[in-house]
């Protein structure tokens with residue numbers, strides 16, 4: 212099949228490369244010329260393990276092309292995948308769909324034959340219908356169709372998630388569209404991947420309902436962890452015990468400093484709007500959002516309390532800045548709340564992240580706090596002469612932290628492990644004050 216992918220961000224690039232790997236001819240289009248140049252030069256504009264290999268393999272095979280010209284790309288295309296950004300509008304808190312609609316209009320203006328336009332970006336329920344309306348209004352003579360094909364890619368394992376998904380969700384309005392989508396996924400379908408065909412609104416909602424459910428599990432695990440601390444229970448075992456019940460499962464139950472990233476915060480917020488618009492406001496997801504916001508603030512308080520009730524004038528090593536490991540993404544990262552709170556309380560931060568330093572500097576640098584925020588080039592540099600070390604992200608490097616060696620670097624042996632990565636008994640036996648979550 213010939214597929215055009217619009218948007219070479221996270222979702223677009225992974226989808227384009229993986230569809231090419233499944234044997235399709237894919238052209239990825241982006242308006243940002245520098246991104247296309249990077250890709251054409253063999254670079255990858257995002258950090259995603261394994262993606263470079265897939266891109267390289269398929270470029271070599273001639274199945275994956277990059278261009279800034281949508282018009283050229285659309286020649287003979289059977290399907291167009293929309294993977295443009297849907298940022299949250301700051302005023303309304305709703306997904307801003309201007310890029311989705313602009314791309315749709317541009318597609319309609321530049322096609323010679325009907326195409327199926329597939330929404331892969333996370334879009335509010337009802338967007339598919341609006342995309343269809345734009346296509347029909349702009350080119351009434353071409354009977355274009357739309358499909359909704361939500362993505363469930365986790366950063367850091369997006370290629371694997373794409374190639375071996377638990378399920379593929381396809382919202383389609385006609386047999387023709389279904390056939391096109393079946394062709395697109397024929398390799399996976401042949402390998403036995405479950406596919407669920409629905410109408411478009413249903414597919415759109417599955418994405419939000421799934422992500423909000425996962426966010427809810429995490430927020431609940433975080434609350435259970437707090438209760439554990441109050442009653443002297445061990446959250447690791449509580450979660451293990453709960454997870455042994457097949458109805459509950461143990462995935463997305465790891466307590467931590469609060470969820471972040473490009474999806475959960477945005478999708479939970481969007482679902483509250485979708486629910487309110489539908490006349491059925493969601494009490495549960497609103498509570499999840501509030502609990503998660505509060506969680507991040509409470510984690511700053513936890514650090515302060517571990518430091519004896521005050522961090523004034525103290526140097527604190529913050530290990531891990533990205534919202535999770537194996538990504539350089541800083542969006543809604545707990546570090547964006549915890550670090551400013553600690554600085555407000557008088558701390559000086561020595562921050563280090565194995566991959567996210569560049570992104571972190573963009574997000575965290577701010578003239579008001581720069582004097583109190585030092586970016587370090589290694590874990591050891593961050594630890595040096597610090598009065599406490601705080602683990603915020605579950606990078607392998609921190610899991611393997613040499614507690615013996617760290618003793619020689621730290622001024623005070625205070626270790627706050629907000630991901631429960633380390634062996635607490637070992638830390639205590641080495642003389643550390645070790646504070647973790649729910650234990």
Ligand code: UDX
Nearest residue numbers: 362363364365366463464465467470471472474534535
């Ligand atoms: C998520 C969804 O998983 C994916 O299906 C979707 O389409 C995009 O959003 P992603 O944001 O990449 O993926 O990260 P994910 O691994 O799901 O983690 C999200 C956040 O939850 C992170 O901040 C992570 O640290 C946190 N988390 C996750 C926990 O705190 N505990 C867990 O048990 C799992």
